[in-house]
Amino acid sequence: MKMLLAGEWVDREKTIDVRDPFDNSLVDTVPAATHDDVETALAAAAAATATARKMTTYQRAQILFKAAAIVADQLEDFARTIAREGSKTIREARKEARRCVNTLTISAEEAKRLGGEVIPFNSFPGGEQRRGYYTREPVGVVLAITPFNDPLNLVAHKLGPAIAGGNAVILKPATVTPLSALKLTEALVEAGLPANVLQTLTGHGAVLGDALVSDPRVRLVSFTGGVEAGERIMSKIGLKKVGMELGSNSPVIVWRDADLEWAAETCVSGAFWAAGQNCIGVQRIYIHREVYSTFRDHFVRFTRRYKIGNKLDEATDMGPMINEGEAKRLEKWIREAESLGATVLTGGGRRGALLEPTVLENVPEKATLHREEVFGPTVNLYPVDDLEEAIAKANSVNYGLHAAGFTRDLATAHKIAEGLDCGGVMINDSTDYRLDSMPFGGIKNSGLGREGIKFSLQEMTEPKVVCFYLPEL
Numbered sequence: 001m002k003m004l005l006a007g008e009w010v011d012r013e014k015t016i017d018v019r020d021p022f023d024n025s026l027v028d029t030v031p032a033a034t035h036d037d038v039e040t041a042l043a044a045a046a047a048a049t050a051t052a053r054k055m056t057t058y059q060r061a062q063i064l065f066k067a068a069a070i071v072a073d074q075l076e077d078f079a080r081t082i083a084r085e086g087s088k089t090i091r092e093a094r095k096e097a098r099r100c101v102n103t104l105t106i107s108a109e110e111a112k113r114l115g116g117e118v119i120p121f122n123s124f125p126g127g128e129q130r131r132g133y134y135t136r137e138p139v140g141v142v143l144a145i146t147p148f149n150d151p152l153n154l155v156a157h158k159l160g161p162a163i164a165g166g167n168a169v170i171l172k173p174a175t176v177t178p179l180s181a182l183k184l185t186e187a188l189v190e191a192g193l194p195a196n197v198l199q200t201l202t203g204h205g206a207v208l209g210d211a212l213v214s215d216p217r218v219r220l221v222s223f224t225g226g227v228e229a230g231e232r233i234m235s236k237i238g239l240k241k242v243g244m245e246l247g248s249n250s251p252v253i254v255w256r257d258a259d260l261e262w263a264a265e266t267c268v269s270g271a272f273w274a275a276g277q278n279c280i281g282v283q284r285i286y287i288h289r290e291v292y293s294t295f296r297d298h299f300v301r302f303t304r305r306y307k308i309g310n311k312l313d314e315a316t317d318m319g320p321m322i323n324e325g326e327a328k329r330l331e332k333w334i335r336e337a338e339s340l341g342a343t344v345l346t347g348g349g350r351r352g353a354l355l356e357p358t359v360l361e362n363v364p365e366k367a368t369l370h371r372e373e374v375f376g377p378t379v380n381l382y383p384v385d386d387l388e389e390a391i392a393k394a395n396s397v398n399y400g401l402h403a404a405g406f407t408r409d410l411a412t413a414h415k416i417a418e419g420l421d422c423g424g425v426m427i428n429d430s431t432d433y434r435l436d437s438m439p440f441g442g443i444k445n446s447g448l449g450r451e452g453i454k455f456s457l458q459e460m461t462e463p464k465v466v467c468f469y470l471p472e473l
Contacts, residue, residue, distance in 0.1 A: 001182045003031050003202045006044040007195035012037075016202065018179055020084050021320045021353045022311055027084045030178050033203035038211045041170050041199040045141045046217045048168040048196035053138050055194070057111055060164055064108035066191035071184070072101045078152060078183060083311045085177045086151055087275045087319050090312050100153045100184070103436045106453045107160030114165065114457055121467060132467035138166035139241060139460055140219040143212055145205075145233075147224050148322050149277040149375075151177035155184055157436070158222050161456035163193065167220075171200045172212060176322060178202040205229075213237050220460060224279075227373075227445050243449035243459050245441055247279045247373045248401030250431035251394035253416055254295055255387070256288040258406035262428075264298035267379070267404075270430030272306060272357045275321050276377035280402040280424075280432045284370070284380050286390040292383040299359060299381065300346050306357045320353035321376055327355045330376040334358060337367040347377075371397060387412065391419035401442035402431040423450070 002009040012031035020027055055063075071078055075097050082093035114136055121130035144158035155173060162169045173181035185200040201208060213221050213233050220241040223233055230246045252270075254263050270282040287295045311319035321327040331350045337360060338344060347358030358378040363370050370380060384390040394403060404426040405416035417425045423442040426433050434440060441450040449459055 001028055001030055001179060003033065003182065004185050004189070004198060004200045005033075005037060006040050006199070016175060016178075016204070018085050018176070021087060021323050028179055030182070030202040033201045033208055035207065035211060037201060037203075038208055041201055042141075042212075042215050042217050044196045045168040045170050045199055048194070049138070049140045051194050052163075052168045052197045053166045055166060057114070060166065061108040061111040063188065063191045063193050064104050064111065064160060064163060067184075067187045067193075068101045068104035068108065070187040070190055071097065071104065074187075075101070078180065080312070081179050081183055082152055083319075085179045086148055087277055087322050088311065089316045089319050090314065092274055093311075096150060096153050099436060100156045103153055103156040103453065104160050106437050107156075107164045110161070110453045110457055111164035113454075114461065116463065119465065119467070129470050129473045130467055131470060131473075132465065134463045134465045136165070136458075136461040137464045139462055140167060141217055142167045142169045142460055143218045143221045144169055144171045145209075145221070145223045145225065146171070146173050146181065148174035148177040149274055149279070151180040152184060153436075154224055155181045157451055157453070157456065159184070159188065159198070161453050162222075162460050163188070163197070164453070165457050165460040167460055168196070169198050170212065170218070171198065172205070172208060173200070173202065175202070175204055209233075210236055216240070222456075222459075230447070241459065243441075243451065243456070244447040245279065245401075245451060246445060246447040247375065247399065248422075248442060248446050249283050249371070249373050249397045249399040250280055250402050250404070251420070252282055252285045252403065252431060253387075253390045253394060253405040254285060254287040254291070255405070255407040255409070255412055256290045257408045257412070258291075259408070259428075260291055260295045261298050263406040264295055265302050266430045268299060268302040268306075268357075270404075270432040271379040272303070272318050272377045273432055275318055275355070277322060277375050278432055279373075279375075280434065281375075282379055282404070282431050283374055284382065284394070286382050286384045286393055288390075289383040289385055292381075296345070296361065296381055299379075303346050303357050303359050308354055308356065318357060318377065321355055322353070324353045326376065327353045330355055330374060330378060333367075333369045333374065334360070334378060337363050337369040340364045340367050342367060342369070342380075345381075365396070373399065387415060387419075391416065395419075395421045398445045399442065400444045401446040402426065404429060404431045422446070
């Protein structure tokens with residue numbers, strides 16, 4: 001596939017192979033963008049800010065509605081692209097494609113709701129003859145950097161609100177999963193997005209990243225990825241707006257009055273969706289000691305039902321990690337935890353990039369598997385004796401994106417919700433539940449700012465005050 005640069009679909013002599021992590025087969029190739037391409041993209045985007053700003057609300061919304069319809073019409077093709085280039089099974093990929101349709105549709109709807117309000121200037125002496133309001137104006141050029149784990153919908157979460165807000169956008173998708181992003185770019189162009197309002201650069205972050213994030217023509221950097229990469233970006237961006245979603249180490253509290261079978265089944269899905277490569281995936285589960293063994297048995301039973309293998313097989317529940325290197329990394333973490341006293345209850349084996357869904361107990365807090373974001377198909381179980389202990393342990397790591405609690409008691413649910421330090425708490429549901437219109441983001445090392453279309457729109461626009469002095473009043 002070609003990349004979109006300065007209104008043209010272009011190729012380059014140097015290309016990047018996009019390979020299926022299941023069997024390493026070649027899916028397609030994309031251009032390896034150069035430093036010169038970065039300058040071309042920046043200049044084109046900066047020039048296009050006037051075009052983007054002048055689009056009426058109606059035009060922005062109609063483009064997004066039409067793009068959503070295109071994705072919906074080609075849903076199976078989008079899903080197969082997601083499944084081939086990444087880790088998701090075909091069933092998981094279809095759900096992501098449907099979510100992309102929803103994300104673009106919400107973006108179109110929110111474009112029509114983007115407004116300001118009247119300011120009561122006469123609320124303070126001296127303002128009796130003043131009237132005014134504020135509007136929201138586009139920031140200008142938005143740089144969107146997206147990860148491999150949701151190669152379509154997380155792109156839509158950045159492009160949708162950026163376009164709805166009247167911005168020009170430079171998109172840098174993950175090097176290993178650029179095809180879904182390019183297909184969405186094609187859909188937006190087909191939907192009538194004016195030339196140069198969107199640039200999609202494929203290539204290596206090490207080559208493109210610094211020049212993109214540091215350029216003063218970029219007015220907002222929207223990044224989803226790892227903590228280390230986020231910190232590097234923050235050290236280079238200069239004076240501009242930034243939004244960062246940097247992952248998590250999501251805890252769950254299962255109380256003694258919970259529906260244990262539902263909690264186990266839901267958390268198994270939350271732990272192993274997309275081979276665990278999910279920033280809000282379940283990683284640590286704290287279970288009341290009275291029901292620990294029952295919950296553990298349910299959890300292991302549901303985990304052992306998982307079928308892993310070919311992502312395009314309708315019966316497959318979980319595919320490979322994004323590459324063998326990542327699977328080896330997590331396998332090493334499992335072995336480290338075992339050496340420190342942890343017990344593997346099920347799973348732990350690896351074949352190439354396929355790592356079995358793995359459940360552990362007795363994982364010490366000094367183990368990497370406990371402290372860091374695993375971003376893979378492992379989950380740790382811990383018995384606890386009281387709610388305060390569970391909340392304290394849930395909060396003990398330096399992440400705070402999503403958390404969850406299972407209980408039938410409303411007071412307990414409120415204690416869990418109010419006690420957990422994070423951006424979102426799911427009660428009687430997995431940590432990986434997300435509605436595309438809700439505010440999404442975290443605290444501590446989990447990031448800065450909030451996504452979710454309405455909330456991204458606020459980040460991607462600036463308020464402008466207009467005040468009239470009317471002496472004849």
